[in-house]
Amino acid sequence: EVQLVESGGGLVQPGGSLRLSCAASGFTFTTYYMSWVRQAPGKGLEWVAIINQHGGEEYYVDSVKGRFTISRDNAKNSLYLQMNSLTAEDTAVYYCARDGESGSPSWFDPWGQGTLVTVSA
């Protein structure tokens, strides 16, 4: 069974940092792009970042460029999101999502259960 399990969320002060992790299992991790997608409370879905199969190709939504860094450790089947200089606008549930089609960025399937990041003083 394909499974994605996020961890690392929590309460952080404005200006602080947090590192999210996503443990993947049930599929060949090295053949898929992986993304982070977030959802602010009561709001819609927003793609945040994506990384290719072996790293080196990364894209970010404009609002997090220069503050967030996506990375992966293929030996550990894990995806990460380092978040720095956090603001209240970053408060959201962060989902780890696998690309739906092996080899090229496309839709997102499946999704993890999400981890809540709250930025507040």
Added chain:
Amino acid sequence: EIVMTQSPATLSVSPGERATLSCRASQSVSSNLAWYQQKRGQAPRLLIYHASIRATGIPARFSGSGSGTEFTLTISILQSEDFAVYYCQQYNNWPPWTFGQGTKVEIK
């Protein structure tokens, strides 16, 4: 950036009725469009990709159509478990990958 616009924001439907949800792209996305269902407190679940292909395990009452800038998700006979929020997402022009704002299907 391609902007995805969904309508209506809320759709009130009785169980057993048909629901038709719309998604419009600000420029052509060909057939590179996906639909997701999200129930309260849960992660999104893929329903449709390539505009009209049902994902694994998705019931046949869900169907997608359209290409270019206009897309439709139809739920032919609404079941109680179908009341949720539905999102469209384009993957034709990226980055960024963009979602619509969602349509909430509620019980009438």
